[in-house]
Amino acid sequence: MSHSAALPSVMHEAIPHNTGVPMCVASPGLALQFLFLGMLSVCIFAAFSEAAQDPPPSFDAGQAIYREQCLSCHGERGQGSTEHYDAPLHGDLSTNELARVIQETMPEGAPGSLSLEDASRVAFYVHHEFYSPMAQLRNSPPKVELTHLTTTQFRQSVLDLMSPFTGRPSEWKAEQGLTRHIHQGDWGKDRKEIEKKVDGRLVWDWGEGKPIPEIDHEKWQIRWSGSLFAPTTGVYEFYLDATVRANLFVNDDAVPLIDASVVSFEKSLNTATIFLIGGHSYNFALDISRHKEPKARVAVEWKQPGGIRETIAERNLSPTWSPTALLCDTPFPPDDSSVGYERGSNISREWYEANIAAAINIGNQLTANLKRWMPRDANDPNNADAVKSWCHRWVSRAIRRPLSDDDKRHFVDSHFESDPSIPRAVKKVCLLTLTSPEFQYPAIEGTPDEIAAATLALTLWDSIPDEWMLQSAAKGEAHTEPAILAMADRMISDQRFQQKMRSFLHEFLGTTTGKELTKDSQKFPDFNERLSADLRTSLELFLDEFATDPAIDLRNLFRSDALYLNGNLAKHYGAELPADAPFQKIALPAGQRSGVLTHPLVMANLAYHNNSSPIHRGVFLAKRVLGRNLRPPVDAIIPIPEETVPGMNTRERVAHQTSGAMCQSCHRVINPLGFTMENYDAIGRFRTEELSRPIDSTGSYIAADGREVAFAGAKDLSDFLAASPEFHQALVRQLFQHFVKQPLPAFGLEKSAELAKVFADEGFASKPLMKKVAILATQRPIEPAKGEDRSVSLNESPRPEKP
């Protein structure tokens, strides 16, 4: 990690009220005035459940005081004024905290002149009118915006478009490994099966010997077949090293990805790459055949996107077969994720060209092998009608509704009339469909049932409705709450939901792949690609428990004292395992780990290359986990190098560097959270000492209700979070937005609290929560075509900028 990347800034523009109060991490009250001015958040999404709250009795009095003493600098509605103070009064302090800040620091020139009672009145007024996140939402409510399919949604939809014709992979079974057949003898002559079993090992060296003693023929063949599960989307590299005739099939049972039928003994290693969509299983087979080769050896390995070359773990293999998937590997520009989740709000030339290229790509794949996808031979002109009706069905699935006669003509028939070549006509159908607004902007056209089914599929699967849902829509049932609940119930056990949950958890933890983790090689000589890849596997195994079990208590994310470790990780992370031990869940001594927040990969991510970073960790805890709004960094600051302040430990250096009054406005929240994680070094190892002195991992937090909580360390913090309504609301809001790809407040300002209540009432499991999300998503408020602005009467002050 570079020094400056993502480093939260501690510098802000000059603030008129700055009187330079010295640093004080432990007693936050002293820096309150800067908190008041510093927490000028512009985030409009954080929400506390006070929507229905009426103005308190002191409202009018507060307004009067504000008009008299504050308005000249802060403006009519807290927007600020150019000559005095131009930042708007926005933040997320409670009214009590706000009152204290006002009392201690305001008005300028005469701080302390207001009674605490008057300060409270002003605080109530300000808080309710424009200061609080809720007030900001009320003043300029976010709306449901039209978005196109994200890249993930585009690819998943295209893949699922084929499922009526190819079938979906069967559900991932508990049984791991591949079906292994051993035959002996010549093909077609005396060939006979010697053995059949399930086996997941793909690295063998028999030398001059035989795979099993039962073979009594010089010629023998082995076929491993089943499915391969791809955990993430991207380019996978496969390595086939064989001294016998070998063919490796991935997502294609007809043409090998690697054809090593010919072995030149000088070169036994063959490699090939293939793009795979994550969360999906693909047919997978290895055929080897020994004829006269002097020695028999075979090894299949893979490199996952961003990973290292390694053997394929048995958990990624299943003996059940999967159909060939239609994969769109066209690169797209990244989707907009500036609001914390990916959404299709970016229309650019690159995006449009990628859309066209993707449609061409899919058209090429379809037409290169029409027989694979269609029941009839598409090259035979006599089959034009059969191919046409195949296309009708395909288009109907793409636009998520039955086709009218006009639609059939528009999307399909006209192309068959204008082009004598069937493949070319199919390609045009594909082009028009996959670039059409009906495919790209789901849920605009159609009956309420069709729109409900489309929305649900997009929400829970990032995909199109399946046959079952389309039938429900055709019957006019899909929009009813019982039908939605029934559909959601079924959808939540699907691999596609699990994958979306997986990607949410990574998004939440900031561990989405693509970031290379490198550490100081002198300080951490053992931290290499291998260790980094194993840490990722360890985290993925842990998260998988939560992604695949919709009944599990999500609070356990923060409660587990166990880590998934293999022999390699155990060596570094405090467990005893044989060096070649496979991954297993190991309970560590009490107090060492508390769930995912203290997972070594998360800790290593939130650290510098040579030291821990309480600031990164604190910012992550405040913003992501607790949903607090921190001012976005203005400027990057390089941390004080260790060697310039010998004897100071990390905590002391951070406290020293952020001791300035301006810094403290944010760091009084950030630091005491981040310090609780000081027991984890830059590579996430548990430590009790730094510079031969015991670690101080005490910390604190002022909750939304104004209560200050003290923590002895990460375990205390994790326990607090698991029970914290702030965390519950932050989590459900982010979950909702990840799945629905729209701001939650746009569905109603009270929804965040409502969802958090469902979450708590139903045992903190994802399933009841996501069913509620499904209902909410299908009830999205649709803007009238005339475009009336709903918020016009309330929104007098300029709309704050989005973060």
Next chain:
Amino acid sequence: MSSNYLTRRAFAQQLGIGTAALPFLMNLSSMAPGFSTPSRQRMIIIFSPNGVVPPNFWPDEEGDQFNLKRIMAPLEPFKNKLLTLHGVSDRIRGDGDNHMRGIGCLLTGIELYPGNIQGGSDTPAGWASGISIDQEIKNYLQSRPESQTRFGSLEFGVGVPNRADTWTRMVYSGPNKPISPIDDPYAMFNKLYGQRKDEESIKSILDELQADLAKVSSRVSAADRKLLDEHQALVRDFEKQLNSAASETSHAVPELDPNVEDNNDNIPKLTRMQMDMMVHAMMADFARVYTFQFTNSVGQAKMRWLGIEEDHHGLSHEPDTNEEAVEKLTKINIWYSEQIAYLTQKLADTPEPGGEGSMLDHTTIVWTNELGKGNSHTLENIPFVLIGGGLGFRMGRSLKLGGISHNRLLMSLAHGFGHHVPSFGNPNHCGDGPLVLS
């Protein structure tokens, strides 16, 4: 025979590109014909399998007064542009049977690696251990701006079995690196013109897309409509760019007979389609080096269109005393000869784009085979028949070379392009340097 079960991967592999790599509006003019080059040279190596019937193939006479036998009779119109090279032998030994070495060493002039492919009785072998002469020449031409072309070389085939092994591969980009010929004309068409066709297809749907966008646009709020307006603007821009790009690269795209299935009985039709496309590619100067592989070594085409039900390889094993088999083999080779005559005629009839004379004057066809004779599996007297003026050889002759190594002929081909390699393939067989043919 390539199955119709052509998957996307095979398709992409054949194209030599990932399907993701679709550079729209790629301006091809930088790769456009370099008309300023005074003497454009091309070479086409055509392979037909299983040896010939020598008495019906080789002219009896030597020198410039000779008579064509039955097999070469179809080439009579080009007799003065023809050079028959009797007495050239494939001297490469080592692993592999004669069919394998016959095709694998034919253009590489070097041994096969030891490997696991077991032929009839000899030791098993793997791939060839060196580059083939066509790729050597291609690399040379591509390294020089004046002879660079879009593809450098194109590898055509007809009826090549859908399996990669030593018997089905003739062209190598390097040791252990066989190149698959493209035997599906539609795949070749896509490689050559796919992008152009795609652009046409895109253009044909853009109006409908605009109408769809307008329709959807009317159903959404004013705020959301902005997004759709941007989308519509992109479609309009794209259309404009497509139109201007199309006018820049407007050389002709051939019309391909649609829906011809890739099977044994369609070999005559597929051959025509591939040869026509090859000439088209030459007119567009897509490449200077071409190979054309009929089936494969041990090729088993059943030429039912000649009334021959047996497969070619099976027949080629029949003894010389089986007159019926000899007659059939002669007919099979006459058919190959006719195909070459067709291509030659086409080149002779086409004026050299931007140059003098016909395309044949700038092209040398090399017709060859993996064996001298089928039933003996001999690598002596490998058929080499050259036609056309591309390499500046003195044509209209029948030469009897008395058993020289074929490496020397391979060197001559490179030298003909001005690429003066000191040796090619196994240097032990290059002793006396390139064969002098001018």
